[in-house]
Amino acid sequence: METKNKILKKLRRQIVDQVDLPEVVDGPWIKHANPADKFVEMVRFAGGECHSVSDLGQVVEKLSEFEQFRTANRVFSGLAANEIGFAPGDQSSVPAELLGNVVLDETEDPHDLENLDFVIYPGQLAVAENGAIWVTDEELRHRVVFFITQFLVLVVRHQDVVDNMHEAYSKIAPPQPGFGLFLSGPSKTADIEQSLVIGAHGCRELNVFIVGN
Numbered sequence: 001m002e003t004k005n006k007i008l009k010k011l012r013r014q015i016v017d018q019v020d021l022p023e024v025v026d027g028p029w030i031k032h033a034n035p036a037d038k039f040v041e042m043v044r045f046a047g048g049e050c051h052s053v054s055d056l057g058q059v060v061e062k063l064s065e066f067e068q069f070r071t072a073n074r075v076f077s078g079l080a081a082n083e084i085g086f087a088p089g090d091q092s093s094v095p096a097e098l099l100g101n102v103v104l105d106e107t108e109d110p111h112d113l114e115n116l117d118f119v120i121y122p123g124q125l126a127v128a129e130n131g132a133i134w135v136t137d138e139e140l141r142h143r144v145v146f147f148i149t150q151f152l153v154l155v156v157r158h159q160d161v162v163d164n165m166h167e168a169y170s171k172i173a174p175p176q177p178g179f180g181l182f183l184s185g186p187s188k189t190a191d192i193e194q195s196l197v198i199g200a201h202g203c204r205e206l207n208v209f210i211v212g213n
Contacts, residue, residue, distance in 0.1 A: 075100040113148055
C-alpha cells in the first residue's frame with residue numbers, strides 16, 4: 001500500500017497542459033478507387049474471409065462448400081427480420097438454408113447458446129479502411145451470439161461499404177439505449193509468447209459476404 005501511495009503522489013504532481021478538443025474534425029480522409037475491393041483485402045488481412053456475391057443464393061452456394069456448415073446442428077440467422085433491405089418482412093426472399101433453426105425469442109438463458117455452430121447476421125455498414133463491420137443488437141435478444149458462436153457469417157450490401165471510419169461514424173445511429181460495435185476479423189490473441197492464435201476467445205472463423213454490385 002505504501003508503494004502504491006508513492007506512485008499515486010508522483011502521478012498527481014505531474015502537470016499536463018490542457019488542450020481544447022477541436023470543434024470540427026475534418027480533413028482529407030482516405031478514399032479508395034474501389035471501396036469494396038479494399039474491404040475484401042482488409043477483412044482477409046485481419047484473418048477473416050470475404051466474398052463478393054450477386055445475391056443471397058450465392059451465399060448459400062458458398063456456405064455449402066464448408067463441411068462445418070453442412071454438418072451444423074444449431075444455426076441462428078438474423079437475415080429474415082432485419083431492416084437493411086435483404087428481406088424486409090418477407091422470409092420468402094431469404095433462402096431456407098439461411099433462416100437457421102435457433103429462435104432467440106424462445107431462449108431465456110443466453111448460456112443455452114453455448115453450443116451455437118453458426119450465426120448468420122446482417123451488417124449495417126462495412127468500412128474499407130480497416131475491414132470492420134458495424135452490427136447492433138436491434139431486433140436481437142441476446143447479443144452474445146456474436147461472440148459465442150463457433151463460426152460467424154456477416155452479410156452486407158455492396159452499397160453499404162464506405163471508405164473510412166469518419167464516413168462510417170457519420171452514417172451510423174447507435175441505439176439509445178442499446179449496443180453496437182465495429183467487428184473486424186475472427187477472435188485472436190498474441191498475448192502468449194507473442195504467438196498469434198486465431199479463435200482463442202470468440203468465433204473460430206469469420207466469413208463476410210458483400211451482396212450486390
